[in-house]
Amino acid sequence: MYTLPNLPYAYEALEPNIDVATMRVHHDKHHQAYLDKFNAALKNYPQLQAENAEDVLWNFESQVKPATPADIQVAIKNHGGGYVHHSLFWKTMSPNGPREAVGELAAAISSRFSSFAEFKTQFTDLAGKHFGAGWAWLVLNEKKELEIYSLPNQDSPLLSKHYPIMGIDVWEHAYYLKYQNRRPEYLEAIWNILDWKKIEERYQIGLNKS
Ligand SMILES: [Fe+2]
Incomplete structure (x- = not known):
């Protein structure tokens, strides 16, 4: 089972650029919903639950590993994508990082x-x-x-x-x-x-x- 990562800062930390109400519903409701449906899709596939979630998508059509089972391909694309993308999104923002590439x-x-x-x-x-x-x-x-x-x-x-x-x-x-x-x-x-x-x-x- 994958889990919902905590925000690496407070819900209000990105104000006024992203408001606290948006952060709460985006993280607690939208991200949680992607996670729940991703986990549900993987219920019968423990080998996919054991991977890094990004690698489930990276290896989606891999010739090395067995390709993603046909019955869960759509769910992996939609909900696995949603889960991974939001996890990435929270981590690449902060109230005080450098604002240009380093x-x-x-x-x-x-x-x-x-x-x-x-x-x-x-x-x-x-x-x-x-x-x-x-x-x-x-x-x-x-x-x-x-x-x-x-x-x-x-x-x-x-x-x-x-x-x-x-x-x-x-x-x-x-x-x-x-x-x-x-x-x-x-x-x-x-x-x-x-x-x-x-x-x-x-x-x-x-x-x-x-
Ligand atoms: Fe989103």
Whole structure:
């Protein structure tokens, strides 16, 4: 059984950028619901319960291990994706981390996007234009190059063996209580709470992932 990770800060810690009411319903209700349905799908598959949850998605179509059983593929994609993505999301924000890329990731972003400011512009633009529910992603692709794109619903970069370094939730449940239909305001505020030390740690994990 997978479990709901506690937030690594208080529910109100990301105010005013993300309000306490949104954090409570997003973590305690939405994330919990993804977790419950993910665990229910894995009930008869103890070998999948024993893995790192990210690896359940990473190995989804693996030729090395048996592929994900057909009867739970949809549930794994939707609820496993939702569980893993929200776990990642909480960890890559904080009330006091560095607000621009640091270390080797800073160099990689500058090399790929010309500057952090240009990366921020491109990422915000694609997150703003994503139609409907989904996530905007910064990933390491199979060549260990940085890429940005958005995916619908809880479809995961991990299914393509792209390692997600950072993701922004653009489902309405992530911002509607405070921002209503003003997604651009939410996307501007999110840069005030991203923790680039944590994102750099994921970058290092992704570089070593095989
Ligand atoms: Fe969400």
